[in-house]
Amino acid sequence: MDIHRSFAQVAILEDGNVTQQLRVDLVHGPLINFARTLSLEDEVVIEATGNTAAVERLMRPYVKRVAIANPRLVRAIAYARVKTDKIDATILARLHAAGFLPEVWAADEVTLTRRRQIAERMAILEQVVRIKSRIQAILHANLIPKYTGHLFGKAGRKWLDSLPLPDDERAMLGRLIIELERVSGHMAEIDKVLAQQTLDDPRAQRLMTIPGVSSIVASTVLASIGDVSRFPTAQKLSSYFGLTPKVRQSGDQPARHGRISKQGNSDARRMLVEAAWSAKTAPGPLRAFFHRVQVKRGAAAAAVATARKLAVMIWHILSREGEYIFARPAFTAMKLRKLALKAGAPREYGRAGPGRDYWIKEIRHKEMDYVERAERAYERMVEAWRDKPRKPAPG
Incomplete structure (x- = not known):
């Protein structure tokens, strides 16, 4: 047909x-x-x-x-x-x-529903970014310096109202702010639905044990993957996300590797790169890996390389139904509690909730020390690998 x-x-x-x-x-x-x-x-x-x-x-x-x-x-x-x-x-x-x-692959109904929701959220996000860019353009055109705080919060709104702008641009700014509130409301609604789906999906919760992986990243990746068993290796999954380099080889010439292919789901690839930037700030082997590549190739290449590393981790976690080996339980519980509040769970005042351990200083520091030691162990492994003499070329 x-x-x-x-x-x-x-x-x-x-x-x-x-x-x-x-x-x-x-x-x-x-x-x-x-x-x-x-x-x-x-x-x-x-x-x-x-x-x-x-x-x-x-x-x-x-x-x-x-x-x-x-x-x-x-x-x-x-x-x-x-x-x-x-x-x-x-x-x-x-x-x-x-x-x-x-x-x-013909996706099942659950995966198709999740894909439609992620596509809708990405479209709404583009609207939010476009409206905020137009507001910033008005400020720039009128020689107004950048606001030091959160421009679109309560204090930022008051600051916008006090600006010396021409009447027509002030009216335009007011319409843009009203539109931003409307679109942000739609974003909050779909984020609430995605948050509840994450709480009901054990796969998404396991992915959130990885540093930098939020509920949105997990939902986007799962919507793209569907059934992980259709990828026999982690390399296949990385290739599906377009995070593997292009290869050109013909005849007796050696293979030439280029930039990443950028094939597959662009939304999932973008989310993995964002997760890589976030993982850069969290202690652990991922941060050490990011810094190692950054010194050699620059920050942008390090983000892409870390995104590919995340794709490999995701394949192993989903295939083996386990968690990230260097996960921080208290930190993960805090992330899930915030997610539950976003999904509409009631606040429980007067008693300890499931994420209370993260706010206990001793527990939080103990987990931080554990992942920092893992980070140092990775750095020592890399140094030992660099100091190892190369094998002589044959012949």
Whole structure:
């Protein structure tokens, strides 16, 4: 099925021959009627596009399986000299029959829901950033220095109201602030939903034991991964996030490694890089790794390298259903308690809550000392590795 916005061109392949070509309207009723004409022995091939999930969900009960083709890798269609809907549908059918169809994973309903929520949050976040940038542009255009505190808090709002601005720009600033409050309210609503999902998902809670990984990072990564068992190695997961370098090699020439591929889910990759910047400030082996790469390659490269390290850790944690080995239990409990409050849990005054240990100085310092010793052990290991003499070249 070559899918478009309002219809799909269908090529039916039997015993290596196209026996029928037809067009199906991509509306709920006509698509179901077409699916009922098929049997549980039939296999359907569609390309990954905006409405693929809906087509796959509706046709799944009526056929043996629905295969989703990776459009970037179906080069037979992308580079065809004669390209029509009928030819595209026929090529998809023949590639699948020959076993050469590059497929993508069909996400389950839970993963699809989480992906839609993350996509909505990223869109809202872009709106927030754009509005704040316009406010800053107004201040810059009127030679107003930067505010030292939180510009969009209560004190910052009062400071904005007192600024000497022209009437038209003051009115514009007021409209932008009203819009920012509206969009921020939407952000708070979806963050509340994601927080509750994190509290109900043991996988997300295990990921939050890693320094720098918040509930948003964990939710974004899990929405991108879905079922971790489809990645046989940690290297495959890193490649899926686009955090592995490009490689070019031909003939007798040595392999050349370039920048990261940036393939796969860009939102998850961005979240992992943000988590890497956050992990830089937390004591532990991750901070030591970040600093080691930073000295050699710079901070930006260190953030990307640490993001790849996080992807490897995530694969091991999800595959083995364990926790980060250098986790700080009190700190993690405090993170989960704050998350529960964001999800709407009541505040409990007068008695100790689950995150109380973090606010006990002795416990907090004991955990800090543990991870700092692990950080120093990593640094000593690196020094010993550098001092080791290299093996002589053969010949």
